Amino acid sequence: MxxxxxxxxxxxxxxxxxxxxxxxxxxxxxxxxxxxxxxxxxxxxxxxSVQDLLVAIIAADVDTLAATGRDLLAHPDPADALRIWLRAVAVHATSMRGLVATELLTAGTDSALAACHEQIRETGAALLDRTGNPDHIDVTDLLTVVNGIAWAHERLPADPARLDRLLGLLSSKVGR
Amino acid sequence: MxxxxxxxxxxxxxxxxxxxxxxxxxxxxxxxxxxxxxxxxxxxxxxxSVQDLLVAIIAADVDTLAATGRDLLAHPDPADALRIWLRAVAVHATSMRGLVATELLTAGTDSALAACHEQIRETGAALLDRTGNPDHIDVTDLLTVVNGIAWAHERLPADPARLDRLLGLLSSKVGR
DNA sequence: GTAATATACGGAGAGGTTCTCCGGAAATGC
DNA sequence: GCATTTCCGGAGAACCTCTCCGTATATTAC
Structure with missing residues (x-):
């Protein structure tokens, strides 16, 4: 180039x-x-397309998120590790006024985006498995809800404490 | 006229x-x-504005939702009643490709929309109070998460069973 | 039934947007 | 230094939102 x-x-x-x-x-x-x-x-x-632009912007952040997840695999408390990572995912999705959450959710046909999805899904699966996952939670479902929460949180007037409250409403196995 | x-x-x-x-x-x-x-x-x-148009379309559905909620106040199991109603809220928000969820979330300055919000919030509060609300869940937070879930669900490829799975991830007090 | 008035209609048009196309300029390879 | 490949940038087509105002229609008064 x-x-x-x-x-x-x-x-x-x-x-x-x-x-x-x-x-x-x-x-x-x-x-x-x-x-x-x-x-x-x-x-x-x-x-x-505007999607290509977004994916290019997001990809770098996804790498960071996956790295954070790998580090958390060494965290003494698996449940805490999962919670911390999910919060990081939510914070990441809470940027650019909902655009990131929207993009992370929509599978679409973009291969670069699919790679992002897969990277996040695998990281989440590893963290979830380590908790024993007694409720047999689907990692994709979990990430979907976290994305939805991030989207809703960002759409409302700023309230720094809200994101934790919303994540706290998740099933006790992963929420609190 | x-x-x-x-x-x-x-x-x-x-x-x-x-x-x-x-x-x-x-x-x-x-x-x-x-x-x-x-x-x-x-x-x-x-x-x-396009918002006026949406609010006019939504308002009728909100009345129905509030009526459903009032009926559910007579349901023998308060926790079940809340779950059933939250699912109805989610189903309603799952229409028009995310527009309804978006609109229901954003407070804005529209008085007709504010009335819709208040109607839903009051109905939810009544149903939540009847469960005893041991976790002191904020009804607005709860509705925010349900909206987020509905939005995320609608955005993904159709999967009829997913909505219930996602709602099931909510805290056991309201989710399952 | 007709005239007067209030009300609502519809389309032209201003100004914005996305996205394409291609002549010309600039960087690269020899 | 020159040929070639690559890339740039703006003109422009097609669309969108939203406004304005002359015209047409419904309603009211007589």
Whole structure:
């Protein structure tokens, strides 16, 4: 890839981060291009759809999340480890005004996104298995609910304590 | 109100129901007007914003939900009654591709919508109180999570059994 | 039944959006 | 230094939301 192309790509990603954080799904791709100092054509050549753009932004965070999960496998209390990690997942999904939660949930056909899903699912499964999982909870279901909670939390007026309260409503095996 | 105006209003509402159900948030108000056989001006005169349109559609369903809740106050098992009603709330929120869940969550400044919120909150509070509410669960938090679950469920490929599984992940006091 | 009035209609149009296309400019390889 | 490949950027088509206002229709008064 030509170095100027990579620079433009990076500039677009940075601009998109800011614009999505500020306006969520209502962000204008035109404005992202403008903010990045490139033409609309350049933006669309690098990212064929708004989803591609989001996935590129999210992928890095997913790696971090998986690493956190691996570290937590060494945590003395398996149930605590799961709770801590689920909270981290929720916090991550609580960004960009619901866009991340939406994207993480929708399977779609994007292979990069599918890889993100799989990475998160495997990490969650490992943590859940270590608790013994007496209620035979499906890890996908669990992550679905956590995403839903994150989405709802973000949509309401800011209340820092709410996220923990909502997660606390989960089944006692994983919630509290 | 002139009778032709009322007829147009009703036609717009019917068209909007179909269009929202088909395209969710991506529905075009132009197309709704076209489908209803009126001009855009007529649509906007009746409903100043897309939110007004949604609230008008939702309000009737909320009345039904509140009535169901009142009936359930006579249910022999308070915990069962709460679970049944929460499921009904989730099913209702699971329509129009997430639009209803979104709308029910966001408080905003619309007074008609605020009335819907209050009606649901009061019904939920009555049902929750009757269980004794040993965990001191906040009814608003509970409804928030149910909405989040409904939203997440609707966003994924159809799986009729999933909604119950997700609701089952709630704290044992209300989930199962 | 007719005239006067209030009310509502509909479409043109301004300004925004997404996304495409292609001529020209810039970087790379020899 | 030159040929070639790659990439850029903006013009523009098609769509969207939302407003304005002349026109048409329903209602009321006579």
């Amino acid at each position: 030509r170095v100027d192309a990579r620079q433009n790509r990076d500039r677009v990603l940075a601009a998109a981060r800011e614009e999505f954080a500020a306006h969520g799904a209502g962000a204008s791709l035109n404005k992202i291009a403008q903010r990045a100092g490139v033409g609309p054509g350049t933006l669309y050549r690098h990212f064929a | 002139r009778v032709d105006a009322r007829q147009n209003r009703d036609r717009v509402l019917a068209a909007a129901r179909e269009e929202f159900a088909a395209h969710g948030a991506g529905a075009s108000l132009n197309k709704i007007a076209q489908r209803a056989g009126v001009g855009p001006g007529t649509l906007y005169r009746h409903f100043a």
